Amino acid sequence: MFETSEFGLSSEGIHLLRSRYNYETVPFSHIQSIRFGKGRIVNNWVAILVIGLACVAFSIFYAFVLLEVFSDERVNRIYIEEILLPFLPLVFGVYMVYASLRTGEMMVVCYGRKTKRFTLERLKKEGSLERFMDEVNSHVQRNGKANGSATQM
Known part of the structure; x- marks a missing residue:
């Protein structure tokens, strides 16, 4: 449904990508929180x-x-x-x-003991950022997990 160079989103969960290859899938049931907001684009x-x-x-x-x-x-x-x-x-x-x-739109996903940060600049340039955020929120709510939430930072 949605894909960047770092991750993809489907009904199964969030797919972590490396060179368009899925090296890990995080099901929505394992996600503790998802936060959207501004942040530094580069690590370190x-x-x-x-x-x-x-x-x-x-x-x-x-x-x-x-x-x-x-x-x-x-x-x-x-x-x-x-x-x-x-x-x-x-x-x-x-x-x-x-x-x-440089700062930009970021998504922070917490699952298990891991925290991953993803830039959403490509989705923002394509004009599909709002649709993406709505889709993530609907998947998290559909999952029904008590501590799962997608919030704005």
């Missing part, structure tokens, strides 16, 4: 943010070092690699900071 966003900020800081530091080299009278030759060196970490770092701070 703090580590990615720190690495990105470190790359940006290195680029800024090296740019100041390079300015000192330009003003030094003893330096006769400056190689193009030295001039380009701060740009690659700067571009990489800015992208990592951007990626780590």
